[in-house]
Amino acid sequence: xxxxxxxxxxxxxxxxxxxxxxxxxxxxxxxxxxxxxxxxxxxxxxxxxxxxxxxxxxxxxxxxxxxxxxxxxxxxxxxxxxxxxxxxxxxxxxxxxxxxxxxxxxxxxxxxxxxxxxxxxxxxxxxxxxxxxxxxxxx
Numbered sequence: 656x657x658x659x660x661x662x663x664x665x666x667x668x669x670x671x672x673x674x675x676x677x678x679x680x681x682x683x684x685x686x687x688x689x690x691x692x693x694x695x696x697x698x699x700x701x702x703x704x705x706x707x708x709x710x711x712x713x714x715x716x717x718x719x720x721x722x723x724x725x726x727x728x729x730x731x732x733x734x735x736x737x738x739x740x741x742x743x744x745x746x747x748x749x750x751x752x753x754x755x756x757x758x759x760x761x762x763x764x765x766x767x768x769x770x771x772x773x774x775x776x777x778x779x780x781x782x783x784x785x786x787x788x789x790x791x792x793x794x
Contacts, residue, residue: 689722689775689776689789689791690775690791692722692775693722694723695721695722695723696718696721696722696723696724697725698723698724698725699726699727700725700726700727700744700745700746700752700753701727701745701748703718703723703725703746703753703785704746704748704752704753704784705746707785708748708751715780715781718778720777720778720779721778722775722776722777722778723775723776723777723787724775724793725744725753725755725773725774725776725787726771726772726774727745727753728744728745728769728770729742729743729744729745729766729767729769729770730743730744730745730752731743731768732763732768734763737759739756739757739758739759740757740758740759740763740766741755741757742754742757742766742772742774743755743784744774746785750783751783751784751785752784752785753784753785753786753787754784754785754786754787755776755790756776756787756788756789756790757789757790757792758789765792766792772792772793773793774787774792774793775790775793776788776789776790776791777789
């Protein structure tokens with residue numbers, strides 16, 4: 656075999672091996688325990704929604720992929736596909752709200768429509784609603 660073919664095979668082998676190792680690492684990565692993590696921002700649900708509505712680009716750069724602690728009133732509680740719990744927080748807007756998704760093991764009895772709650776979660780962005788994932792209820 657030519658030397659250039661051997662080098663190419665060597666490079667392909669190590670790229671494939673590296674890709675497999677990265678995939679295994681990502682697959683086995685644990686979710687952050689948000690109960691123990693200090694939030695990057697503490698804000699009301701109404702202020703968070705308004706920040707995205709007023710300047711989406713600025714709010715995206717400021718809040719997306721950050722840990723937020725929000726306070727607001729529960730508008731509704733839904734159990735969606737695969738039993739993922741979604742708690743919708745009122746923002747004062749008729750068109751937009753903050754949707755907080757909880758892990759599968761979340762206790763639905765803690766969420767009563769009309770209650771004022773404080774929730775910590777990781778902001779994923781804004782389409783019509785602001786989305787917080789991997790949320791935990793703060794006592």
